[in-house]
Structures are given as structure tokens and as C-alpha cells.
Amino acid sequence: MSWRLTEPNHWCGCKESCRTVRRSREGVTLAKRMFAESINSLSQYLSFIEKHCDKYDEFDAVLFRGQREDWPLLPKLARLKYRSGKTVLDAESNMVSSFKRRSLPFLESKPETDWDWLAIAQHFGMATRLLDWTTNLLAALWFAVEKPAICSRDGVVWVFTPAIEDYVSCDNESPFEIGGTRIFKPKHINRRIVAQNGWFTVHQYKAAESRFDIMEKNKRYSKCLMKLRIPASAFPVLRFALNRCGINAATIFNDIAGLCKDSVWKVSLQADEPVECIED
Numbered sequence: 195m196s197w198r199l200t201e202p203n204h205w206c207g208c209k210e211s212c213r214t215v216r217r218s219r220e221g222v223t224l225a226k227r228m229f230a231e232s233i234n235s236l237s238q239y240l241s242f243i244e245k246h247c248d249k250y251d252e253f254d255a256v257l258f259r260g261q262r263e264d265w266p267l268l269p270k271l272a273r274l275k276y277r278s279g280k281t282v283l284d285a286e287s288n289m290v291s292s293f294k295r296r297s298l299p300f301l302e303s304k305p306e307t308d309w310d311w312l313a314i315a316q317h318f319g320m321a322t323r324l325l326d327w328t329t330n331l332l333a334a335l336w337f338a339v340e341k342p343a344i345c346s347r348d349g350v351v352w353v354f355t356p357a358i359e360d361y362v363s364c365d366n367e368s369p370f371e372i373g374g375t376r377i378f379k380p381k382h383i384n385r386r387i388v389a390q391n392g393w394f395t396v397h398q399y400k401a402a403e404s405r406f407d408i409m410e411k412n413k414r415y416s417k418c419l420m421k422l423r424i425p426a427s428a429f430p431v432l433r434f435a436l437n438r439c440g441i442n443a444a445t446i447f448n449d450i451a452g453l454c455k456d457s458v459w460k461v462s463l464q465a466d467e468p469v470e471c472i473e474d
Contacts (some may be wrong), residue, residue, distance in 0.1 A: 233351070
């Protein structure tokens with residue numbers, strides 16, 4: 195016996211396009227556009243990436259971020275509601291101090307810098323000023339479709355093409371005092387960062403406006419972003435296709451928690467997974 199997923203016949207038809215203008219920033223060609231194209235299959239996704247990203251010569255020049263819903267490109271720290279009397283910077287300081295004090299028994303090695311501490315805290319779910327990205331386009335898509343869509347709303351995959359000068363110098367700057375939102379390439383200090391090819395953007399807090407920087411509204415970066423829309427009806431098809439490519443919770447998290455999560459999924463159905471049993 196084998197299982198076949200019933201593929202949806204949905205096509206969103208939502209396609210926004212604009213004039214493409216290219217310019218060079220210190221040897222990196224950037225596409226000055228942000229638009230949505232609907233992706234309904236893995237082959238369509240790979241074709242789009244090959245068409246629009248093959249001009250970048252450097253291996254790490256293109257970053258991807260998958261989201262289950264089309265919310266702004268803001269770090270988790272900027273999306274929380276805080277207890278009365280707490281500012282976002284108060285909350286950040288308290289969480290970081292507490293994490294440094296309490297996490298040592300669970301860490302494989304002691305982080306050396308504030309950048310290392312934030313990278314580890316982010317990967318295990320703490321709210322930080324970091325936003326997750328990856329150089330693995332399949333991992334990004336998996337994060338968008340891992341679970342059923344929220345109220346049938348579409349997911350997205352962001353494609354980001356930063357320039358060399360957008361990268362932060364961890365030796366000379368503090369993540370809490372950066373002069374602008376930058377790209378942070380973390381050390382391989384835990385398995386999840388390695389398995390997910392994890393990168394981050396570290397977001398500047400704009401004190402005068404009492405808010406963190408929103409990437410798609412940042413003039414420096416809005417021209418370097420493309421957005422792919424993932425229709426809610428395509429989530430299960432893409433989830434199964436990615437699993438056939440070896441992209442699942444076990445490989446993405448690369449620990450016993452991910453292994454257990456994958457084991458559960460492989461013997462049970464999520465709410466959006468219609469299947470029919472067929473004879474081999």
C-alpha cells in the first residue's frame with residue numbers, strides 16, 4: 195500500500211509585477227523589485243529561483259525566509275505585547291540576562307559574544323532582535339508550509355539579495371547598538387544553525403520612533419526583496435514534495451525533538467492533508 199496526496203487545482207492568479215531595474219553595489223547586482231507570484235508546486239518554485247537568482251555568483255549572496263502568513267519582516271521582539279510598565283528594550287535586556295544566567299547547563303559550549311548568545315537564543319525560540327533567514331531555499335519553503343495555513347491565508351517566501359556592505363562586522367559592533375539593520379552570518383555554534391544554513395538580519399531599534407526597523411519599508415533593502423506567495427491550498431502538496439527531497443522536521447531541526455516531530459507526522463494527518471489510499 196502507498197499514499198498519494200490529492201493535489202489541489204487552485205491557482206491564485208495574484209501576480210504583481212513592476213519594471214525591473216538593476217544596478218551594481220560594489221560588484222553585487224541587485225534586482226530593484228518586490229512582487230508576488232503564486233507558487234503551487236516545487237518545480238515551479240525551483241524554476242522561479244533558477245530564473246531570478248542564477249545571476250548571483252557568490253554562494254551566500256541570496257537569502258530566503260519562509261513565513262506561514264504574510265506578516266511584516268520584523269523580529270519576534272517587535273511583535274510581542276509587553277506587561278504594563280515594560281518597554282521593548284527593558285524586555286530585551288531582561289530576557290538576554292536571564293538566558294545567559296540560566297541556559298549554561300543546556301548548551302554544548304559557552305557562547306563567546308553577544309552575537310553568539312542571540313543566535314542561540316533565537317534558534318530555541320526566545321524573542322530577540324534577530325530575524326531568521328537561510329541560504330537553503332528548500333528549508334525556507336518548508337518553514338512556510340510546515341503546518342496548515344492560518345484561517346486559509348496564504349504563506350510567503352521572501353527572497354533577499356543583500357550586498358557585501360550590508361554585512362555586520364561582529365568584531366567591531368554590538369547587536370544592541372548597531373547604526374542600521376544589517377545581515378549577520380552566525381558561527382556554527384549549534385546543530386540547528388548548521389542544519390538550517392541559518393543567517394539573520396539584526397534589526398535596528400529606532401528610538402525616536404519607538405520601533406524596530408521593518409525591512410520591506412527600509413529604503414536600503416526594499417529594492418533587494420522579492421516575495422513569492424504560497425497559496426494555502428498548496429501547503430500539503432509542497433510539504434509532501436519537500437519530504438521526498440529529505441526536507442522535514444528531522445533534518446531541519448537535527449535533534450531528537452525534530453526526530454520525534456517527524457515521526458508523529460509520518461503516521462498521522464494534519465488538518466489540510468486529504469489523502470487517498472491506493473494499491474502499489
